[in-house]
Amino acid sequence: MSHSSFANTDFFTGRPTTEIAQALLGTTLLYRTPTMTVGGLIVETEAYLGTNDTAAHAYNGRRSAFSEPLYRGPGTLYIYRLRANYLLDIVTQPAETPEGVLIRAIEPSIQPEQLVANRGKSGVLVSNGPGKLMQALGIQDQAMNLQPITDSELAIDLSHRKVPREILALPRVGVNPTAASGQLPLRFVVAGNPYLSDIKKRDWQPDHGWQAANDALN
DNA sequence: TAACTGATGGGCT
C-alpha cells in the first residue's frame, strides 16, 4: 500500500517563492471533508512576490483585512473572492514577508466524477482555471481563509507525485502587462497539459506533459 | 477552434 505524505510548513520555508511554485507542479491538491476526498494534480501556478511586485495584493506594503493572510507564516491559506469566483493561494515566506503562490489549474485525479458533478461541466472545463478548480472541489466560501495548510481540509499530497517533462515560465494571466512587474515570467506550467488555463487544443500532449512513470520514481 | 466581449463583486485611492 502506498502511504501519503502531506506538505508541511517546511515545504513552504527556506527557498524562493518561484522555486516553491515549480515544486508544486505534479503534486496533488486534496480537499478532504468528513464524507469524501477529492483532488487533482497541480499543473499551473503563479508566484506573487510581495511588496516589490506591482501585480501582488501586497504591493508597496498594502495590508488590510483582505490581504492579511499574505503576512502570516508559510503555509497559510489565502482564499479570496474575485468577482463571483474563489481563488486559492498558499503563503510561501515567513510572517511579514507577503509572498505566495496562486494555484491556477489542476488535472482531476481523485474522485474525478465528483469534480465534474460539483462543477457542472466536463472535460478540461472542469478545472482549467483558478475559479473553476475551486468550483470543482466544491469550495464556494472563504471558511478556510487564514488556516494553516497543516491543519485544514485542504492539503498537498507529495507522495506518488508526477514529474513534468518540461516546465515553462510565462507571463502571468490577467496582470497588466504595462506595469513594472507585468511581464515577468512568474507563471509556471506543465508544458502540454490539457488542463492549462489557456492552452490550445493543438498543443495538448498525449501524455499530458508528464514524465513516464519509471522516470518519476524520484 | 480561437478571438472577442459583456457581466460582475469587491477592494482600493
Added chain:
DNA sequence: GCCCATCAGTTAG
C-alpha cells in the same frame, strides 16, 4: 470612480 490574480457566451473563420 477605477481596476482588476475571472468566466462564459457569442461570433467569425
